[in-house]
Amino acid sequence: MANSKIILLLGAIASCAAHFTVPNDDQDMSGLTVNSLPWDKRVEYMRKTNQALYSQSGPCPFAAFGAIIVNHTADEVVCEGANFRTGDPTIHGEISAINACTAKFTAMGMTPTQIYAAWGELSLYTNAESCPMCASAIRWAGFKEYIYGTTIQHNYNVGWGVMTLSSYDVFQQSRQLPGYQTVMLGQILTNETDPLFSWQYNASAPCPNGCFRIPSVARGGSTCSNTTATA
């Protein structure tokens, strides 16, 4: 009797988890012209975000999180970043890109004050909605804009361990920070960003970008690769 109750309880917990909804996670800005930039331009730069990931980490990295920092006035990518799994837990794609720009601006002779001011003219693109750490960093920087593709909810649903606090909620609690108010645009080009995150914890999901399944010694099961070398 006790055992069946426990089984029922476990079943209830499992079904709750499967239906968990991240509050305020649906910020679909598809089609909108924001800060005078047409929708096509957002799609173009989200595609560049994925391309920056591929150039840094290959066509189907397990950690498929890429970010770029964009100067829309000059219509150019200023810096790139990705989650390089260095062992430093703070090096997510967004932090990686912020670090790259900080180093670049310092090398250009900009002072810390000038660098801090520069973020307010720049836009950060990330192919997946930022975790609370990175969303906080984006608000501390005071970026002009923050644009993301795949949602935290999507990645939760496909098996990623995530912090279930949406960027919307982080931003809502960040309104008293000094400086710029960062504009947030969500769910940009998800038809191309979602597949990058859908295969890691689901062996039946297709690999992106022409990659294929190979056995994974490191992770057990299989992983996606563009080479037959053991992973």
Ligand SMILES: [Zn+2]
């Ligand atoms: Zn993060």
